[in-house]
Amino acid sequence: MSDYKIAIFAGRYILGEGAISELPSLVERFGGRGFFLVCEPLAEQIKPLIGNGTMLVFEEECCEEELARICKAAEASAASVLIGVGGGKIIDAVKITAIRMSLPVIIAPTIAATNACSTCGTVVYTREGVYVKSIYSPANPNVVLVDSRIIANAPVRFFIAGIGDAMSTYYEALVCKKGNFDNIPGGKQALLPQAAAKMCRDIINEYAEQAAKDAAEHQVTPAFENVLQAITHLSSVGYENTGIAGAHSIHNGLTVFPQTHKFLHGEKVAFGTVAAAYLNEDIKPEEITALCDLCVKLGLPTTFADLDLADISATALLKLGEAIAAAPNAYKETAHSPEDFVEAMKKADALGRARKFTLEPNK
Numbered sequence: 399m400s401d402y403k404i405a406i407f408a409g410r411y412i413l414g415e416g417a418i419s420e421l422p423s424l425v426e427r428f429g430g431r432g433f434f435l436v437c438e439p440l441a442e443q444i445k446p447l448i449g450n451g452t453m454l455v456f457e458e459e460c461c462e463e464e465l466a467r468i469c470k471a472a473e474a475s476a477a478s479v480l481i482g483v484g485g486g487k488i489i490d491a492v493k494i495t496a497i498r499m500s501l502p503v504i505i506a507p508t509i510a511a512t513n514a515c516s517t518c519g520t521v522v523y524t525r526e527g528v529y530v531k532s533i534y535s536p537a538n539p540n541v542v543l544v545d546s547r548i549i550a551n552a553p554v555r556f557f558i559a560g561i562g563d564a565m566s567t568y569y570e571a572l573v574c575k576k577g578n579f580d581n582i583p584g585g586k587q588a589l590l591p592q593a594a595a596k597m598c599r600d601i602i603n604e605y606a607e608q609a610a611k612d613a614a615e616h617q618v619t620p621a622f623e624n625v626l627q628a629i630t631h632l633s634s635v636g637y638e639n640t641g642i643a644g645a646h647s648i649h650n651g652l653t654v655f656p657q658t659h660k661f662l663h664g665e666k667v668a669f670g671t672v673a674a675a676y677l678n679e680d681i682k683p684e685e686i687t688a689l690c691d692l693c694v695k696l697g698l699p700t701t702f703a704d705l706d707l708a709d710i711s712a713t714a715l716l717k718l719g720e721a722i723a724a725a726p727n728a729y730k731e732t733a734h735s736p737e738d739f740v741e742a743m744k745k746a747d748a749l750g751r752a753r754k755f756t757l758e759p760n761k
Contacts, residue, residue, distance in 0.1 A: 404585025405639045408516045409540040411631050415618045418506060418545040421447045421481065428502045428540070429478025435468060435492045437484035437508060440548070444483055452477065456484060460491045461525045468495050477501065479540075485509045490520040493535055502540040509556040510549050510626055512563050512663055516542045516634035519582070534582070538638075544630050546618045555662070557613040561606050561625060562668030562698045564633035565689070566645035568599035569671055573678060574641030582638040595636030601628040603692070610696050644674025648739065651722030655714075657706040661699065668698035669705060673746035677734055690746070690753050700750025702743075715740050 412420060421444075425432040432451035436444050441455055452475035457464055472480060472495055481504045482492030489505055496503035507515040518535040549557065573579075575587055601624050609625035612618075648670030652658045658666060672693060675686045693700045702708055710718070719736030 400580070400585045402585045403588040404581065404583045405588040405591055405635075406518060406538055406583050407635060408538045408542045408631075411516070411542045411544075413544040413546060413623065413627060413630070415547045416545060417543055418443075418447070418483075418548060420543060421504070421506070422449055424504055424541055424543065425449065425451065425479055425481070428504075431476060431478045432481050432504075433472045433475045433477035433479070434481045434483060435488055435495070436482075437488055440483055440508060451475070451481075456488045456491065458487070459523055459525055459527060460487045460494070460521065461523050461530075463525055465491060465494055465498075465522070468492075469498055472499060472501075479504060481506065483508065486512060486514045489514050490522075493518075493520045493539065494522065494533055497533065497535050504541040504543060505539045506543040506545065506548075507630065508548050509552045510544075510560040510629045511556040512560060513630055513634035513637060515539070515544070515630055517582075517638055519638075542630065544626065546623050546626055549626060550613060550616050550618045550622060554610065554614040557626075557629075558610055558696050558698060559662035559664030560629040561602060561610070561664065561696060562662075562671075562693070563664030564598055564629045565602050565606075565692070566642075566667050566671040566674075567633045567636040567640075568595045569675060569678070569681070570643040570645055571595040571636055571640035572680065573643035573674075576680070579641050579643075581641045587640050591635050591639030594632045595640055598628045598632035598636050601625060601632070603688075606692060607695055644677055644734075644739075644742075645670035647722045647725035648673055648743070650725040651718050651739070652705065654718060654721045655707065661705060665699050666705065668693050669700060669743075669746065669750075672700060672749065673739075673742045676742040676745045677738060687749065687753065690749050691757060694750070694753050694757050700753065701747045704750070715743070718743070 434453040479502045483506045505515045518538045520533045522530045605621040605624045608621040612622040649666040675681045719740040722739045723736045
């Protein structure tokens, strides 16, 4: 779209144990009257923080019916700022409401399964959970408030899935840079997002194993917070401003098979990251093996069997390759065919099985 280098970011990023207590002072910065959209489990914890604002408990799906209910309640509250406290559905719903009401928004995620808290993108579904459309806000959230204690208290599976999603950032940035693809805001890569993508990879490589162990024990540690920043901040800066490629293409293709729907976004992206690496001649074999090893150690999918596709036929595999090659993102602009994707996934599956045998001999 443009040869200009363009980068977008959240207005303010705050991370720390107990950071949720900053909500009242943040609301004051934006006019003093907040409308809080919250998840049921944290409603009682948030109630003392709303001041003269209004709180609404989210009802499960980011669909037009729920969005209409939220907008009506927010308008009645005469809010000066919207606050979303919850997971991805709540984050999307409050960001869309902010677009429609032209209000600033504060996001306080309760899980770290993706980088959605910091991005401008949202997704609308039907009431039954079927994808309808994506909506991009003209701006990223005004504030992203990450309470590391709240994230540590969540099930560890979400955190590990977030690592799986974030580990793709650097490798997809390489593809988009080499292909001169547009990023999410429609420009080319600036220097800072490239550095963020690389730092995201380096932090995950150094700290992810320890951070996952800490998260499983619900402990807030330096390793945990480093990886939490990689997931919720560095990955967002990298992904939006460099672009997405093979790992997310493979994720999107996998959704063709209903048996994969039980797996989280980042779990499927992790498999896609290893597979797509085989399509990039600039990535050395030993780095692909290291990627696979990290996934095995974290319990992320590395084989077809891990995704309930152990018995996938050649015909079904080609169907998957075709779905990946048609995925709506930058990677489809490359010369890779459905057969190329199939071959890459076969290589990833073989590597995953071999590394599991080596790293988990007693399983």
